[in-house]
Amino acid sequence: MKEAADKVMVALDKPDAALALALASELYGTGCWMKVGMELFYAVGPAIVRELKARGFRVFLDLKMHDIPNTVRGGARSITRLGVDMFNVHAAGGAAMMSAAVEGIQEAAAHTTAAPIVIAVTQLTSTSEQVLNEEIGIAGSVEDAVVRYARFARKAGLHGVVASPLEVAAIKSACGSDFITVTPGIRPSGADAGDQIRITTPSDAVRGGTDYLVIGRPITGAPRPAEALENILKEMTEA
Numbered sequence: 001m002k003e004a005a006d007k008v009m010v011a012l013d014k015p016d017a018a019l020a021l022a023l024a025s026e027l028y029g030t031g032c033w034m035k036v037g038m039e040l041f042y043a044v045g046p047a048i049v050r051e052l053k054a055r056g057f058r059v060f061l062d063l064k065m066h067d068i069p070n071t072v073r074g075g076a077r078s079i080t081r082l083g084v085d086m087f088n089v090h091a092a093g094g095a096a097m098m099s100a101a102v103e104g105i106q107e108a109a110a111h112t113t114a115a116p117i118v119i120a121v122t123q124l125t126s127t128s129e130q131v132l133n134e135e136i137g138i139a140g141s142v143e144d145a146v147v148r149y150a151r152f153a154r155k156a157g158l159h160g161v162v163a164s165p166l167e168v169a170a171i172k173s174a175c176g177s178d179f180i181t182v183t184p185g186i187r188p189s190g191a192d193a194g195d196q197i198r199i200t201t202p203s204d205a206v207r208g209g210t211d212y213l214v215i216g217r218p219i220t221g222a223p224r225p226a227e228a229l230e231n232i233l234k235e236m237t238e239a
């Protein structure tokens with residue numbers, strides 16, 4: 001179970017610190033990561049990251065930076081000083097922007113702590129091929145768009161990407177097995193997909209070779225989150 005928990009990032013999508021920390025306490029000891037996203041970070045700020053780190057959690061700060069290179073470089077410096085283990089930018093910001101994130105980490109890490117892992121969001125797991133083609137304006141399949149962004153992310157010096165577990169094999173084949181895949185869009189069978197489109201079960205995600213499974217509502221919205229996590233870890237272990 002420990003090996004499976006090392007791969008799970010629980011999305012702490014909560015509106016305040018008390019709710020987030022209560023949930024984190026409930027899951028403490030499993031060894032899973034905590035993912036801090038926009039809802040929590042914009043409500044309570046960097047203090048939540050420091051608190052989770054003080055409690056021994058590994059933290060993925062999921063703010064999906066997307067701005068001009070100079071701004072992203074500065075953002076990456078600040079995030080590195082905060083001491084997160086992983087953060088992300090949008091690949092749609094382009095190679096120069098992604099390289100600037102890497103530079104920001106190097107500048108800050110030279111003076112402070114260990115360098116975090118930086119990854120790029122390829123196409124959100126809530127995006128269908130129809131939306132990609134008709135609204136975002138990118139022709140072709142989602143998988144092709146994801147792999148194209150993944151190749152640029154790798155060239156820019158990033159450690160990996162966020163994508164659907166359905167695209168892991170194509171990403172690994174294009175970018176190498178050591179290129180990290182972080183995959184939301186995880187739904188145990190029978191769970192409500194909600195706004196997620198490109199989904200798989202925890203066992204299929206493990207069989208598909210993903211490095212990290214990002215899981216929110218199937219755990220955080222369950223009546224007993226610790227039990228929901230345990231069931232998922234069991235499913236992953238048996239896969």
Ligand SMILES: O=c1ccn([C@@H]2O[C@H](COP(=O)(O)O)[C@@H](O)[C@H]2O)c(=O)[nH]1
Binds near residue numbers: 011196214
């Ligand atoms: O493409 C992406 C990128 C990020 N996410 C984030 O992952 C979690 C998923 O939560 P669920 O409740 O399991 O759907 C959430 O925090 C998203 O912001 C994503 O889903 N897709």
